[in-house]
Amino acid sequence: MTSQPDTSQPDISQPAPTGAETPRRALPMRRPLSFVRRSNRLKPSYQRTWDAALGKELLEIPHGERDTSVAEGFRIDWAAEFGRSAPIVVEIGSGSGEAVAHAAAANPDTDFLAIEVYKPGAAQLVSRIRREQLSNVRVAVANAPEVLDQLFAPGEVAEVWIFFPDPWHKKKHNKRRLIDESFIDRVARVLPAGGVWRLATDWSGYAVQMRTLIGASARFKNPHAGERAGDASPLTEVRLHDLDAISMGKEPAPLELEQARDDDGGWAPRFPGRTQTDFETKALAVGRKIFDLTFIREP
Template identity: 55%
Template sequence: MSETPASSPESPAAPADASELADVAAQDAQRAPRTDDGTARPVTPGTQAAEGTYRRQTVSFVRRGTRLQGKRQKAWDEHSAYLAVDIPRHIADTSVHPEYVFDAVEEFGRTAPLVVEIGSGLGDAVIHAALENPDKDFLAVEVYTPGLAQTIQKLVANKISNVRVVQANAPEVLRSMLSAGSVSEVWVFFPDPWHKTKHNKRRMVNDNFAPLVARVLAPGGTWRLATDWSAYAEQMLEVGSAAADFTNVHDGERTGSESPLSQARLSGVDCEQSDEPDEIGGWAPRFDGRILTSFENKAHKAGRLIFDLAFRRN
């Protein structure tokens, strides 16, 4: 449920080497979106794109396989006009115009807590949460059109009205599209782990990402994370713990034999095998609002541990 995990069956296949990754990312960043007649949309004057500096930072995704077919195409054609947020772009088709601000009250027709899921994948988590919490509104952020289309299919099938989807690069959504302090929870469940050392720089959850999450969360709001890769889990824990805007809700909890990190080290399934116990802890119990998806089930079958984290906005 990521921006969509490279290991997910519904996600594009990741390129094999760093040079190809760089080439694909550059093509995505420089490709101007098209109007219905195929004409390239003009670059907005005065923006980063106009100055040739758009997306110099590495993005956390490589987009492949965006074509829609069959039921997904039908769902997109018939329902995206009101279920997908129509945001203005300024160059790439996952970009967000820096002057655009999402108005949740206008969009949903009410004032309610807003939950944002970054990397909603095929929509299983957000669909389940919306059904269980009709008093909350949800924004599902994803870059892959097939995932968004399938989410829309499920929204229509379940007659869900408190979810909107948006196709956009998550940091841009957090940096400018959402108003400061307008969100009650941000979810980042199973983002692409980019587990090869040479690709670690592409991980979304890093020191630059934490302030963006803090910006949109209201005081007391919660940043929830989950991953099935121990090295990424440690990175997430370090990022959240080092961020001055956040407090680990479960600081010091689940150490020693109760720690999923200790268990991962003992198994050696995704890290070097070791009997060194985790004495730091800080891991949250499983978030009961997160449904068990087929993706997570595959992680369990592969023997990988699940790491949950929860940070409170100070």
């Protein structure tokens, strides 16, 4: 079902500028995509919903050279789009939108933008939004780094959520991971001081990468630094039994307690606003552990 990744894309490896004085800008550079291009074909019923929602719940985004890019100069006035001024939560990689739809229904005073490149997933979300008559969600089918750069002014987003980003767990694919230094700068730009970045992953290597990279950024603070360390850390448990290998049906190579012990911790408690998606349910069913992280934008 999957085709070869499109590598003819803008490189987004350069840090985006940050700070209240920083304007929006697009970065036409080269970097591997964090997603593999899959079939965009929709079932007829979803196609009908898609057509009806285009320009309404489904943002009509003019694309550049790729169908997932955002055309240079395209902007959205969010207050006009939602018909009000309310905090905006951006969920990146929404999949079929279980989490964002659930959160939008529970938080009618907050506006939500779901960003997803996979059209059939976005179509499911659009269908859900219409079925549940949620007026506070919009869907952007485009590459998330470009959406952040071009569609938001500095400090315009109250929270950024990324739950279960594609793990790209093979070493040779690690460079495709969405969360790297340049992406951290992008998120920092759109959040105001005190803004919140919530993440979750079921892949311990990616969890450590997030904890290390974002934790090292002067722009973010981990409000749970040092918490859930040692025996209380999910990382200790994963390493001790090599749960990642077991969950993939591979021969485990468990570590001795001394090497397995995660003395750093820093894991957040499960964010109560994050509903359990099918994706997480499947991960738990094969014995994977979930890592939650929260970071606060520093002034």
